Amino acid sequence: MLSSDDLLFFGTITASASLADAARQLNVSPPAVTQRLKAIEQRIGVRLIDRSMRGLVLTDEGELVAAEGAAIIDAIERLDDRLERRSTSVRGKLRIAAPYGFGRDYVGPVVGEFARLHPEATVTLELSDHPATLSSDSWDLVIHIGALNTVGRIVTTLAPNHRIACASPSYIAEHPSIIEPDDLQQHRCLALRENNEDVTLWRFTKAKCDPATVRIKPVMATNDGAVMRNWALAGLGVIVRSEWDLAGDIAAGRLVRILPDWQCPDADVVALLGARHGRSRRATVFLELMRASLHPVPWREAGRGT
Amino acid sequence: MLSSDDLLFFGTITASASLADAARQLNVSPPAVTQRLKAIEQRIGVRLIDRSMRGLVLTDEGELVAAEGAAIIDAIERLDDRLERRSTSVRGKLRIAAPYGFGRDYVGPVVGEFARLHPEATVTLELSDHPATLSSDSWDLVIHIGALNTVGRIVTTLAPNHRIACASPSYIAEHPSIIEPDDLQQHRCLALRENNEDVTLWRFTKAKCDPATVRIKPVMATNDGAVMRNWALAGLGVIVRSEWDLAGDIAAGRLVRILPDWQCPDADVVALLGARHGRSRRATVFLELMRASLHPVPWREAGRGT
DNA sequence: TATTCAATTAAGGTTGAAATTAATGCTATC
DNA sequence: GATAGCATTAATTTCAACCTTAATTGAATA
Numbered sequence: 073m074l075s076s077d078d079l080l081f082f083g084t085i086t087a088s089a090s091l092a093d094a095a096r097q098l099n100v101s102p103p104a105v106t107q108r109l110k111a112i113e114q115r116i117g118v119r120l121i122d123r124s125m126r127g128l129v130l131t132d133e134g135e136l137v138a139a140e141g142a143a144i145i146d147a148i149e150r151l152d153d154r155l156e157r158r159s160t161s162v163r164g165k166l167r168i169a170a171p172y173g174f175g176r177d178y179v180g181p182v183v184g185e186f187a188r189l190h191p192e193a194t195v196t197l198e199l200s201d202h203p204a205t206l207s208s209d210s211w212d213l214v215i216h217i218g219a220l221n222t223v224g225r226i227v228t229t230l231a232p233n234h235r236i237a238c239a240s241p242s243y244i245a246e247h248p249s250i251i252e253p254d255d256l257q258q259h260r261c262l263a264l265r266e267n268n269e270d271v272t273l274w275r276f277t278k279a280k281c282d283p284a285t286v287r288i289k290p291v292m293a294t295n296d297g298a299v300m301r302n303w304a305l306a307g308l309g310v311i312v313r314s315e316w317d318l319a320g321d322i323a324a325g326r327l328v329r330i331l332p333d334w335q336c337p338d339a340d341v342v343a344l345l346g347a348r349h350g351r352s353r354r355a356t357v358f359l360e361l362m363r364a365s366l367h368p369v370p371w372r373e374a375g376r377g378t
Numbered sequence: 379m380l381s382s383d384d385l386l387f388f389g390t391i392t393a394s395a396s397l398a399d400a401a402r403q404l405n406v407s408p409p410a411v412t413q414r415l416k417a418i419e420q421r422i423g424v425r426l427i428d429r430s431m432r433g434l435v436l437t438d439e440g441e442l443v444a445a446e447g448a449a450i451i452d453a454i455e456r457l458d459d460r461l462e463r464r465s466t467s468v469r470g471k472l473r474i475a476a477p478y479g480f481g482r483d484y485v486g487p488v489v490g491e492f493a494r495l496h497p498e499a500t501v502t503l504e505l506s507d508h509p510a511t512l513s514s515d516s517w518d519l520v521i522h523i524g525a526l527n528t529v530g531r532i533v534t535t536l537a538p539n540h541r542i543a544c545a546s547p548s549y550i551a552e553h554p555s556i557i558e559p560d561d562l563q564q565h566r567c568l569a570l571r572e573n574n575e576d577v578t579l580w581r582f583t584k585a586k587c588d589p590a591t592v593r594i595k596p597v598m599a600t601n602d603g604a605v606m607r608n609w610a611l612a613g614l615g616v617i618v619r620s621e622w623d624l625a626g627d628i629a630a631g632r633l634v635r636i637l638p639d640w641q642c643p644d645a646d647v648v649a650l651l652g653a654r655h656g657r658s659r660r661a662t663v664f665l666e667l668m669r670a671s672l673h674p675v676p677w678r679e680a681g682r683g684t
Numbered sequence: 685t686a687t688t689c690a691a692t693t694a695a696g697g698t699t700g701a702a703a704t705t706a707a708t709g710c711t712a713t714c
Numbered sequence: 715g716a717t718a719g720c721a722t723t724a725a726t727t728t729c730a731a732c733c734t735t736a737a738t739t740g741a742a743t744a
Contacts, residue, residue, distance in 0.1 A: 073382075073454065073455070073458055074382075074454055074457065074458055074461075075381065075382045075383060076379075076380075076381045076382035076383075076450075076454075077381060077382075079454075090719090090720065090721085091720075091721065091722095092719075092720055092721075093720095100702085100703065100704090101703075101704060101705080102720075102721070102722085103703085103704080103705085103721085103722070103723080103724095104702065104703055104704080105721095106721060106722055106723085107702075107703090107722090107723090108701090108702070108703095110722090111701085111702090116458070116461050116462070116465070117461075117462070117465035117466070117467050117469050117498070118461050118464060118465050123720090123721065123722090132464075133461055133464055136457070136460060136461065137457065137461070140453065140456075140457045140460075141457070143453065144382075144450060144453050144454055144457070147446065147449070147450050147453065148379065148380055148382075148385075148450055149379070150446075151380065151442070151443065151446045151447070151450070152379055152380055152422070154442060154446075155380075155422050155423075155424050155439055155442070155443070156422070156423070158424060158438075158439055159422065159423035159424050160423070161423050163423050192423070396689095396690065396691090397690070397691065397692095398689075398690055398691075399690095406732085406733070406734090407733075407734060407735080408690075408691070408692085409691085409692070409693080409694095409733085409734075409735085410732070410733055410734080411691095412691060412692055412693090413692090413693090413732080413733090414731090414732075414733095416692090417731090417732095429690085429691065429692095
């Protein structure tokens with residue numbers, strides 16, 4: 073009889089380009105995959121995969137096993153989830169994806185705290201350029217900053233986040249002062265080009281004023297937030313970035329906010345819940361911990377205090 | 379994550395009266411069951427069974443696992459079946475139940491032949507008093523002789539089978555001759571009492587005659603065919619039994635057919651196909667073999683020959 | 685009260701599935 | 715032709731799941 077392990081194993085193979093690739097995914101040597109697959113085929117008396125050069129081809133039976141097997145594994149995982157949700161303790165594997173900067177500074181410590189509080193759970197934190205574009209099936213939680221196409225996704229907000237315009241003190245000293253958004257057109261603006269969005273259009277709003285839209289002329293553009301921040305720190309221009317990413321620099325005086333009365337469109341910190349395990353107990357607990365760590369917002373609290 | 383083995387194991391437990399009973403079913407020692415169950419509960423972090431004196435009580439989670447687990451195991455078995463049916467070879471486990479006499483004389487040899495032809499298959503033949511009353515889920519094939527309530531069952535006929543009236547030569551010599559069915563009322567009749575049927579009413583039909591019904595007065599009755607046969611061999615009376623069971627005795631002259639022109643209601647040899655595996659390739663192949671071995675009907679062929 | 689049976693804990697022991705290493709044939713690509 | 719990556723076979727090795735025996739506890743029963 074086929075076991076769930078067999079089905080899991082076969083599922084990994086079908087998701088791979090080759091047996092060698094599957095071996096890498098499974099962290100075993102190639103012969104292990106060949107042997108085990110052969111053993112399964114021998115046991116059920118049917119060839120499942122035609123191995124040819126350049127890629128694997130499932131036989132009809134292989135397709136059957138892949139489809140039915142996936143459904144069976146899915147049923148087991150759902151059962152696991154239902155049990156896990158009834159469990160009093162937090163356990164299981166939690167896989168989190170987050171953007172580089174925010175992930176390192178804010179998610180990492182919370183993961184540590186989570187692991188300390190719940191020793192029976194295991195956590196994986198993967199930092200990535202654009203986590204929101206990752207296949208949601210591989211992750212329980214994907215943390216993301218900014219607007220997002222939420223169609224078909226389950227999203228929860230972790231913390232408010234404003235975007236602000238900044239420049240280094242040296243830049244401000246050496247360039248004309250900025251009173252109105254329109255003044256930016258005379259300045260060296262640095263654009264963060266992500267997801268093919270139109271980043272040369274900066275919007276500002278201010279209480280009791282009409283919104284202002286400025287078409288900037290980016291002197292430099294990058295798709296990496298850290299690079300852009302370094303440019304700003306080096307006094308190369310004005311950037312618009314989220315508070316969370318700049319908090320440290322502003323507190324330390326390395327960057328200075330400009331147009332402090334004007335606000336950019338918000339880019340809240342949100343978490344995308346994976347369809348499968350995103351609503352498990354461990355995920356819920358982690359999100360609570362994450363919210364608690366982001367609230368109160370550190371620098372605002374500091375400003376309010378004293 | 380729960381494995382299919384876990385679910386199979388847990389399913390066996392839920393079908394048992396106690397852990398010790400489950401251990402017997404699984405052919406392992408009691409501690410093995412305790413330990414493995416404990417390991418599973420620990421892994422998923424939920425108690426599944428409340429062990430109390432006198433019987434097991436499933437927790438809510440236990441009910442959940444039992445129900446979902448059964449469905450998952452079922453899905454795997456269906457997948458296995460579909461694969462097995464596509465396989466070119468005959469393999470897997472075949473479980474057959476048959477009545478004692480017929481099973482020993484006719485099914486046993488065919489099972490031997492089957493095992494010889496298909497070394498990759500394993501066969502279990504269990505002989506039982508009344509196999510048709512067994513839970514059909516435990517058997518791939520149940521072989522049965524005689525009329526049967528076929529509601530909700532899948533039945534296929536293996537061989538025709540007439541029932542005939544017999545007595546030993548010594549009995550016939552010492553008692554009045556029997557010309558008409560009604561004459562039986564004066565004879566010592568032996569009844570086979572099975573399944574609470576009314577066995578004291580013997581029916582006979584003859585070409586171009588009205589059916590005859592005789593209410594016999596059984597001098598002895600039993601629920602065991604072999605016992606009744608021995609009584610008849612000992613000259614203790616007249617019996618009505620199926621040809622297959624008496625073929626050897628009649629051929630050897632130990633029993634003599636009476637009322638040869640009259641026929642009793644048929645009691646064909648049929649096979650009940652188990653809902654689950656009864657239509658697997660191995661079952662089909664076995665049935666073919668069984669039919670071939672029962673056809674031509676041995677003694678009729680012998681009679682025809684020469 | 686003595687006995688029996690179920691359940692459990694503790695402490696090894698088995699074994700077989702699945703891994704590894706090493707070596708070979710094969711194809712595609714440089 | 716040389717190189718590199720994939721698939722495979724063969725021969726060991728490893729390791730963890732699972733088992734066993736032995737001993738203890740506790741409840742039910744004769």
